Amino acid sequence: EAGVTQSPTHLIKTRGQQATLRCSPISGHTSVYWYQQALGLGLQFLLWYDEGEERNRGNFPPRFSGRQFPNYSSELNVNALELEDSALYLCASSLGVLIQFNQPQHFGDGTRLSIL
């Protein structure tokens, strides 16, 4: 069974640009989660999608947005990039919320976003 896949592995951008990160969940998983992990820090919850709908978002500005497609894959978009956006962005997937509120989440390898 294929795990959660994220692309690209690394992404280098400059301030003010826009970045798009992609995530494919494990087959059968309908929930996708995005987290930001700045260097040496813990995981900060960004966004949660389930069945194509945004269920919840963390304490991040509106320039962080995303969507979930009918095949349950997801994109995270970050507009007007700032230096402090440099971080590892992790995507996770789980079974849907209708089964149980907090299912075990399975993580991808992450996208390292570097802002120059």
Add this chain to the structure above:
Amino acid sequence: AQTVTQSQPEMSVQEAETVTLSCTYDTSESDYYLFWYKQPPSRQMILVIRQEAYKQQNATENRFSVNFQKAAKSFSLKISDSQLGDAAMYFCASPVGDTPLVFGKGTRLSVIA
């Protein structure tokens, strides 16, 4: 306010010895899972163990076990017979409000040969 607290930023253990990592949480959910994840230098988050809150029995996965105290909202991880490959960041996670999982800040575990 931090609602998932790992009070030990760093811990070390001798190879083959036992170490316990602490975690406290705060949730108003009545039925939920709690998790410990491991993040080695390769950076992938790996699920170590999970505990169902409605179960009294502590979860066990090989050398990893949990001491779950629901009333105290405490969820510690015990690693027995520590191995060099156990060296990693360990994160506990709990639901908070409308967020299925909120992670603690992590404990960096070093294993000394």
